[in-house]
Amino acid sequence: MALVVQKFGGTSMGSIDRIVNRVAQKVISEKKKGNDVVVVVSAMAGETDRLINLVKSITEEPNERDMDFVVSTGEQVSAGLLSIALNNLGFPAVALSGWQAGIRTDRAFTKARILSINTDKIKEYLNEGKIVVITGFQGITENGEVTTLGRGGSDTSAVAIAAALNADRCDIYTDVDGVYTADPRIVPDARRIPVLSYEEMLELASLGAKVLQIRSVEFAMKYRVPLRVRSTFAEDEGTLIKEEDETMERVIVRGIAHNKNEARITVERVPDKPGIAAKIFDALADANIPVDMIVQNVSVDGFTDISFTVEKNDASKAERITKKVAEEIGARGVIRDDKIAKVSIVGLGMRSHAGVAGKVFETLAKYGINILMISTSEIKISCIIDEKFTELAVRVLHEAFELDKDEKERALI
Amino acid sequence: MALVVQKFGGTSMGSIDRIVNRVAQKVISEKKKGNDVVVVVSAMAGETDRLINLVKSITEEPNERDMDFVVSTGEQVSAGLLSIALNNLGFPAVALSGWQAGIRTDRAFTKARILSINTDKIKEYLNEGKIVVITGFQGITENGEVTTLGRGGSDTSAVAIAAALNADRCDIYTDVDGVYTADPRIVPDARRIPVLSYEEMLELASLGAKVLQIRSVEFAMKYRVPLRVRSTFAEDEGTLIKEEDETMERVIVRGIAHNKNEARITVERVPDKPGIAAKIFDALADANIPVDMIVQNVSVDGFTDISFTVEKNDASKAERITKKVAEEIGARGVIRDDKIAKVSIVGLGMRSHAGVAGKVFETLAKYGINILMISTSEIKISCIIDEKFTELAVRVLHEAFELDKDEKERALI
Structure with a gap:
């Protein structure tokens, strides 16, 4: 019982x-x-x-x-x-x-x-x-x-x-009857994911957000409660979200998430001295603006560019604050871009399989989709691209990683 | 404060x-x-x-x-x-x-x-x-x-x-802005009663029932909480309901209530032996039917008639039960009358003023209203009359006791 x-x-x-x-x-x-x-x-x-x-x-x-x-x-x-x-x-x-x-x-x-x-x-x-x-x-x-x-x-x-x-x-x-490999409104042959880990679910937030409050997934992870997302109006097993086990790494990419709700802000020609980045992000934190991705390249001639993304709602406030800091620190200027999207592939299997990132970049390049920012974690690769390519990027990545097939029938890269 | x-x-x-x-x-x-x-x-x-x-x-x-x-x-x-x-x-x-x-x-x-x-x-x-x-x-x-x-x-x-x-x-x-000497829809010059006792209010239930849950008046009486009935939509003092005090007996009749919601049942030629009435009313109590007025006259030749009133809703059930008991006890038969009304005059002053009952009977007689049953308490006289005379009875009694006048200006009978 x-x-x-x-x-x-x-x-x-x-x-x-x-x-x-x-x-x-x-x-x-x-x-x-x-x-x-x-x-x-x-x-x-x-x-x-x-x-x-x-x-x-x-x-x-x-x-x-x-x-x-x-x-x-x-x-x-x-x-x-x-x-x-x-x-x-x-x-x-x-x-x-x-x-x-x-x-x-x-x-x-x-x-x-x-x-x-x-x-x-x-x-x-x-x-x-x-x-x-x-x-x-x-x-x-x-x-x-x-x-x-x-x-x-x-x-x-x-x-x-x-x-x-x-x-x-x-x-x-x-x-809805579960969590899918991609938004089915964009990818008609997206498949229901039978099982995934809490960590993957959190990274796939934008797929799950319509289904589950993210805080509840964090709570379930903390207390190790297996969650099942299923339909009130159909008979099936839905999607099970649980602790990672040894079988899970066999699937390299679990799903593809996308998010059109961010804006990118770039601070140009920042003097590359210790404590400079902190000045920018402390100011944003003081204004209660959460920052998602942050990218800073190696410096050339003692100067660098810093880019980050924030929620679109916060973009104009963040731009104002950043401009003020940019003047103080002697940067050249601030550029804001609201027409971007974030596309992410998520899967525990990335940890043990090389070549996933290469395949992502190659696939996007093949369709002429320029990558504006890249951010990775152990189980995720996120690319910021021009917003107009969002649906295309999701579809070609879905195809490239064979997410329309059953998990057991997919090639290992 | x-x-x-x-x-x-x-x-x-x-x-x-x-x-x-x-x-x-x-x-x-x-x-x-x-x-x-x-x-x-x-x-x-x-x-x-x-x-x-x-x-x-x-x-x-x-x-x-x-x-x-x-x-x-x-x-x-x-x-x-x-x-x-x-x-x-x-x-x-x-x-x-x-x-x-x-x-x-x-x-x-x-x-x-x-x-x-x-x-x-x-x-x-x-x-x-x-x-x-x-x-x-x-x-x-x-x-x-x-x-x-x-x-x-x-x-x-x-x-x-x-x-x-x-x-x-x-x-x-x-x-509504208070409790009235009679239902203002019947008596247009009914007056708002400024002060009355809990006991009077309980006897005037049919006037107050639209305004106050009767249980709340019993509760207020038990715990001596002064109650004031007043209007949300007007500015005035309403009606105060409180413990009896020495000034209250000066008014003989506080108000007139009427109730068309009862039916009368008469058991004819009941053998006048101890325990006979109990048989009828125990049977009604077992069926959870509350009985209001009960009248039994002196017996003639060892037989008597017993009349009582019940709520109209209960009348047909009460009739059936009474008929069964009537057979058992050897009464002649049972008559039911749904076309009756109860008119009651209520006032603490009745205790100390003789002649109130006489004036009630005389007034009703003057207008050809026959009294079918009479029941009295210390502060109330109730008459059962033919239903069609209800409004007339209320109006002529209201006039006879000068309830359209301020309490101080009324004649003492």
Whole structure:
């Protein structure tokens, strides 16, 4: 007998029909296997927005404590409805709110973090043979105040509950049936990835972001909770995200991610002296602007160029700050480029296989795609390219690494 | 400085506009007088029904525990919204749910009764100078489960909180401006009653039922909480309901209530032996049918007639049961009459003034209204009459006792 945590999002819980005919059936099917089942639910699609709009029609800057007090009711309704449906179908169930389930958080209203989970009550109901339905997205402070975890927080609730209960598996049910080798809207013959490691999932964030809150993957990695992404509306195994094992390195490239949401800033002719780079990035950090890739080349005649990327939203602020620092340090100038994209290939197998980078560069060159920046980690190669080549780059890399084939049938470079 | 509890019903909380421009203003006006203010709110009009309909679209017989879990969210939303509005207007406030406010109830889901209130948290916030907004209609069991108190339960919540806090006053804000000497739809010159006793209010239930949950008046009487019924949408003092004092007996008739919602059942020619009446009323009690008036006349030749009234809803069931008992005890038969009405005059002054009953009978006779049954208490005279005379009876009694005049200007019979 296993203990399984299932999480259903707002689309899955979107109507009474879906709750009764889709979600409850998935829960019952797991229970019928003889497993203990804990279910974590989001609010019905649209409900959280309805509540936020009610609040915003009073003031654009509401008291955040009371905001959470109001918005947290969405999950209470959906959890109660699912429990009612399960009981009605003959499967004893009980609904618990965040505070009833013992989910303790800090006091950062609207974006609280889970501190601990007291699982006594959950276990008590499981021991009675009940299915336990818990509201996602929320918790309670030490002082008994209701908090919410921020958008997508139900994934984190589910993983945290799975970790606290030492669950055998955490199934994230959603409206897609898994994580793919590339965005299927760009690459029609992208394949569902059957198994991948937490590290690969984090690097493939832009593929998973539509499916999973990234914080929940970090949480799952930290507590070694196997995550399965699967569809509420279909019957299949989805994608399993788990700890790396020896079989995983056999696949060189697991998937291809792309991101059009960054801008590049270049500081030209920077005097190559110790502490210069720090001046730029300290200034950005002070302004709370996260920097993604940083590239600095060897210097010529005591000068160098430094390039980095930031989120497009932050680009104009970052440009302003960088220009100020550039003047102070005597650089020639600052160039900003918003028309870029990042394409990344990800796979644990790169560690043990040479020639992957060469093949990436060769493939892009063959199609006339110029590489503007390169950044690599042990399991990832990211290239910044001109934004207009994004889809082409994803497609030709997908083909070059044979990602349209079953993992076992791919050539080893 | 006083401590005032204010209660606002669903109509008062019916829209963001009303919450911000009516309710919040009433709260602030009380706070500005230097008082400590605790506010108890119902769900926004229509919201509780919306939630019940969601549940009922799954099953007509939902698990009641989960039903309460869902339905209780209506007040959480409205309480949060009012607190947000107050904070936004510059008056520090905090919203508390039933469980946060320490409202302990029994486990009778959907119709729970309040057992105790731990006021620590409420007092803590009051001491910080905050307005405390509490969800009506709900509480928590010893085991941490959410309960609701049944329709109209927010009145009871407000009175119970006022009692537990030893509040100076509990103001029930609603869409009428007080309790009237008669239903103003029948008697256009009915007057608002400025002050009356709990006992009078309970006897005038049919006047107050549209305004106050009767259980809340019993609660207020038990704990001696002065209640004031007043309008959210007007500026006046409303009606004060409080403990009897020596000035109250000066008014002979406080008001006239009527009730068309009863039916009369008569058992004819009942053998007048001990225990016969018990047989009838035990059978009705076993079937959970409440009996209102009971009249039995002196017997003639060892036989008597017994009449009683029940709610119209229960009439056909009561008739069936009574017929069965009538056969067993050898009575002649059972007659049922649904076309009756009860008209009652109520006033503490009746105790010390003779001639009130005579004046009632004389007035009704003068207009050809036949009295079918009479029942009296110390402070009430009720007559059962033919239903078609209801409005006429109320009007002529209102006139006879000069209830259209100020209390001080009325003749003493």
